[in-house]
Amino acid sequence: MSRAGLAARAAQATVPAAFLAVLVVWPLVAVMDRSLTDVGPGDIVEILGRGSVRRVLWFTLWQAALSATLTLALGLPIAHVLARYRFPGRAALRALVIVPFVLPTVVVAAAIGAAFDRLGLRVERSLWAVLAAHVFFNLAVVVRVVGGHWARLDRRQVEVAATLGASPAQAWFTITLRQLVPVLAGSFLLVFLFCFTSFGVIRILGGLRRATIETEIYRYAITRQEFDVAAVLAALQIVVVLVLAGATARFQRRHATVQRRGTAPVPVVGVARRLHVAAVVTLVLAVLGLPVAVLIEQSLRVGSGYGLANYRALTERVDLLPLSAVQALGNSLLFAAVAGVVASAVGVTAALVIARGGAAGRALETLSLLPLGVSAVTLGFGYLVGLTVFDLRRSMWLIPAAHAVIGLPFVLASLVPALRSIDPRAREAAATLGASPPVVRRTVDWPLTRRALATGAGFAAAVSIGEFGATSFLGRGEESFTAPLAAVRLLASPGAALRGQALALSVVIGGVVAVLAAAIEFRRDPGVTVL
């Protein structure tokens, strides 16, 4: 490696490192600093000892545990059917299960709320609505992760067990379940983590009584302007999330078993199996399809009939909002475009460093995955506390920058494997044929990775459109108010007219994201999976 080459590599690592230092590390350090030095140990103990805070901590924990348990219980039969059986519509069902994961929290919460209303269940302060939204949202995680693993299990091990005298039940418990335990535990921890840091769902569906650490950070910071309490809660959140994420990663590393071969799904034969598969398909359609269907139906509801009045009203500004919903959507799209571009630019430089491996690559990878675990709310609060220089925190461009940070892991998840999968011999062959390094990059690396980059950028943009946690702290005036902020504000207000508009806006946001996701899925390199 020449001196110039080393310098180029160092420069390459500097760009993403600086980006992440300013937008991830510094805000988190500021939060920790605020709670440790400004507040002090005595006050921390006092704050955490308060009855109200302890109740919030306890609720955060058990609702996350319960959500994860329910998600697992519901996801397992779905994962099993998708992994083991071949039936018409299987591909469509697989795709449908993934949809909620890409939907913005605001849309999910609005849909679950609408479904509960429609079914005559009390939504307000309803624990069940929160749990339902969490299950709806995270089902994809369980089905994809567990189902993928299940499909890779070697069916013949069960057959060997049978020849050794194990009954089907014995074989299931001693072989199949036993081999699934690590991935079950892993996906439980992952869903637990997501629900532990859930913000939008609780804000919209939890009502006044149901508060989690996340919503309390927001309430103390924004509503009550008590930054000290917010900082202590955010610091606690950071510690818990890092410990949990570390435990999850460790657990999965330790228990990763290499499955040599999978088993092709089998056709559904026999009445019992047909009924089983039909029941599961119905379950998926009911759990995932119903809320979305009700959301759309309710958004079209005008008086006692149906019409597009709620949608037309989105063009007019209501007093509650600093601008019309359509203008907010315009902001969202602009931010999404910028976030997609920024995440791609940073992602490419970061992916090149990460794909090369080494200590620098690993450090950068860990750093860039941080926003996936640490909640957006903590990040948003960190910006308020930390980015006081030049008053960065008031800049509207901080929003797409924050969105880019949150979208970066998706770009990397798509790009890094694509870069790593390039056979080094292809590059070497190009070099022996006379291609200089830039030419190799243009003629070998770029054609093989551009679709992965498009996928990642699309995901980052989709995440940006729905982002609510960090934006809640940053979106203020006309310039920086986004569609999810508008939807939440409309949802929270009483009155049938505004509720109809809120649902219509949710449908529009969901629609934009769905179109984006469909485009990604359609254009996606089959080898690249982000989730």
Next chain:
Amino acid sequence: MTRLGGRVERAAPPDRAEGAAAAPGAGLLVDAVSVRYGSTLALDRFTLEVASGEVVAVLGPSGSGKSTLLRAVAGLEPLAGGRVLLAGRDLSGVPTHRRGLGMMFQDHGLFNHLSVADNVAYGLKIQGLPAPRRRERVAELLALVGLEGLASRRPDQLSGGEAQRVALARALAPEPGLLMLDEPLGSLDRALRDQLTGELRHLLSELGQTALHVTHDQGEAFALADRVAVVDQGRLVTVDHPARLWADPGSTFVARFLGHPNIWTVTVDGDGQVSRAGIDLGRVPEGHALRSGGSRAVEVVLPVTAIGPARSEGGGVTAIVEEVVFGRGVHHVRATLVGAGSTPSAARAVEFDTTVPLEAGARCPLELDLGALRALEGHGDRPDRSRPLDR
């Protein structure tokens, strides 16, 4: 109870195989079994008997239905017709786990989440054998397959040969009435395969284990089995002792599949005079089956072992050496018989082994043992799907 090699004791027949205490000497009977995959018939009224203590190899090209046979016997595939009897007991409707079988797969199918010892102990645990007795038995079995020190290893820490040995120990642990081996050594390299083949043969005969062994490798089949059954397209083509099968394959398909290079169309006259492509090869001895039936054209096989360079010129048959390939201690010679010039050389090709090095292009007088000549039936409706051997 017999002591076997001073290492392992064979207990009384296991009671988990319900009603297995049937007439001694009764092994496996596959009786006109058919298995259907959608519209294709993977097994077509397949019949095969394996005597108690006998090892039968089922040999066939891939897709011939041989693995389906094992799965059908194991109860892993539903039968479209026929029945399977083990020790006189009809297994129809008996689920796999109550059949009292052992099965060993090509890539061993070890339970990755269990240690070597726990893999071997799996069937014993299911049987409810108490832990101390179980540990004893696991130790016996690991000693039997030569893996004493590896009890606590995980399967992914084993070499290919070790993994196969563990799979064998695991299959043998519950003392199955029938051991089924599905290409057990197929994934190993040649040297290891030869070594394990020897070990396996020794072990099976020591234990008096009834076994059904499926493979596409004729070397493995011949080395392990008491009898070899050749399968094609779901049907039993022939079954015989290895040496007899080799010497008299019976059909062109089997002869090709076994790798016989010298499959010729010859003319035999009433006196037993044999000629090929107008070249006189000599006379078959008195009493040979080819003598009866008058003058006719017939397809025959002459094993390579019945051909060799003659010690002296003037024996009658001479060949021009085309190519010599050295392998496994002998020179394999491809040559062309010298004769009527107009016939294409393919119709005059001959292959044989010799320890005498020959040069390409050399003239070589040949000695043919026409007593080894055997007539073959035609392919009938059976397309030839064996490896191409006419180079």
